[in-house]
Amino acid sequence: MKELATTELYRFRSPELIVAGNGALDALGAHLSVLGPLERVLIVAGSSMVRQGFTDRIAGQLEGLGISVRLLSGIRPEPTAGDIEALRASLEGESFDAVIGIGGGSALDAAKLLSVLLTNEVSVVDLLGVDLVRNKGIPSAMIPSTSGTGSEVTPNAIVTLPEEELKIGAVSSHLLPRLVILDPELTLELPKEITAATGMDAFTHALESFISNKANPFGDTFALESIRLLSRSMLRAYERGDDLGARGDMLLGSMYGGAALTASGTAAVHALAYPLGGKFNIPHGVANAMLLPHVMEFNREAIVDRLAAAASAMGVDTAGRSAAQSADAAIRQIGEWTRKLAIPQDLRRYGVTEADLEGLAEAASKVSRLLNNNPKKLELADIRKLYGELLP
Template identity: 60%
Template sequence: MQTLYRFQTADHIVAGRNSLQRVGEHLHLIGADVHKALILTQPSIQSLGFVDTLVGQLADKGVQADVSTSILPEPTIGNIEQVFAAMEGAAYDLVIGFGGGSVLDSAKILSVLSTNDSSVRDLLGTDLVKKPGLPTILIPTTSGTGAEVTPNAIVTLPEEELKIGIVSRYMLPKLVFLDPMLTLGLPKPITAATGMDAFTHSLESFISNKANPISDMFALESIRLISSSIVEAYRNGASVEAREKMLLGSMYGGMALTAAGTAAVHALAYPLGGKFKIAHGVANSMLLPHVMEFNMDAIADRLQQAAEPMGINTQGLTSSQAASKVVERIVEWTRLLEIPQDLRSFGVKLEDVPEMAVSASKVTRLLNNNPKELSLQDMEAIYRKLLS
């Protein structure tokens, strides 16, 4: 565990049922005059009328709002730069991300592109953004990425068939709204994938080499909230209580990864998304039990600590036995949530494995957080477990 650690997150968080209705009255928390805003969202969110509610509140405060639904589900550098080009000359002084993780990440990137003389590619990596971006408001509509409270944003590089992160404190939002009512209509597959993504953030942060008392606090509470609600949210999507727990659990997971970072699961997931377009949460879900098994001899005591908030009775068990129960529970969830477990269904072949391992090996920012070093052969072996 680190002896020196730090933590920073969104400036202001407004949470609770129907909190979307309160955006207008909290605009002053941005700390700057706002006259024109760009709202990034998804067609499905716009069709439900939520965006109209937001536009109306902004208008009441004298803020003109334009709406863009041009961000792709897995945005590429080209997609983001295309949207940025369309912003030219519009004189926006606020960017609002209203949607899933891709929309929230894109809002953060567009905000810093607006004030830094840089391309998206210039910013790939850590602390390469030179100055603050436009103020942002982030409103998640899924319970998965925790992007609303992290300094991270992920983009796809099609030519390299890989996803890469941009990490900068300047991408933290001024204002976040967590309204579980926005997540009631999530389809089952998205509930499952994003929920397991959030759980992966928490568990990986808890076993990370950079884990610390701050990240542990958020990770364990996230694990508790998600473990007690993910199956219910999947089976009964109209359960506001389950949706609220998932949304808070997702946020805490984002805070945990901000403080400690994710590890090998995410590193191995990036080539699956970049090359085979496998949804990030699905890729994480598939890899999570196998990476935990690989790490087992180094993290048994940590997994034992995670067992209790997962609702697992560990009385009389050794740390190794309790850790195995954690992995078994994860496997059970993937079955109950009907998440695919065979990479072949996504077009992956055995001959693709060496190239995927090489791509994953380049994600050193995350692999360095893993409690055990992975060789190329180790990575290939993990991928092959999903092709058996």
């Protein structure tokens, strides 16, 4: 296992206040002072949050405190840069003291981007990259409704660029929310398929952070607890969506996964997932889940001890097993989950053919921000081969 040199510094940024637990949504009003004095607030919401009445519950609390509310809803899943520009244009001439994002990663990322676009007169694409946001945004609160992205605690926001057939992130401490509300009751109606895909996204954040070249004690702590909680409850939440305990584990595990990736960064799984989302619209969690066992098998020789430690956290029986055997068992377990969670194993289902492999590999090879975190270097041929394994 990689040991840190004593001269190495590591750091962790996080929101100012996180309130978690069943019914936490109703405590929002009591914690709003973290956002500063408020007269007018923008709520950016996924459509399911409006439909299920959660935005009404937020508006009710705010209006009860004399705060006026503007609701922007119907955020499309995996938004494009153009979608974000259209949302911004719809707010032309309006001003807000804070933004509240509620929904899946797509709605939260849209809310985070809007919070900085309202104070930076640049286009969304100008923000894509690391540390390109100049001015602080307006203060934000994030309330996740999927247990997947961990976006509520990350300084990242991801958009799709359809012309370039890629997904790409803006990374900036100005994207970090001030307040986070984690209420598992918001996730009770999450459909099975989305529970599976988002749960595997969260697990990928934790495992990739744990084996990242930038792994460090902060990231490791969050990653191992994330792996433990998600492994314990993933199948239960999938099979029994109304199990509040399992939903609570998933939501907390997903937040810890976001914290782990904030500290240590994700790696090749995410780099290879982005072109699958950008070009073939494969949902982010599905793309990650398909790739995860294959990329871990590729990395295996460089990370045997780390995979063995992950196996213990996953609850895999490691008694009497060597590190190598435990590492193999961890990879096998991930493959078994994806089958039990009915996550497709074949890219052809999404229209990918052999003719696409070269283009996909070239697109992924450009995601150097994440590939640099991978414990084993990937050549173009390695990437092509990994995608090829998903065309059985």
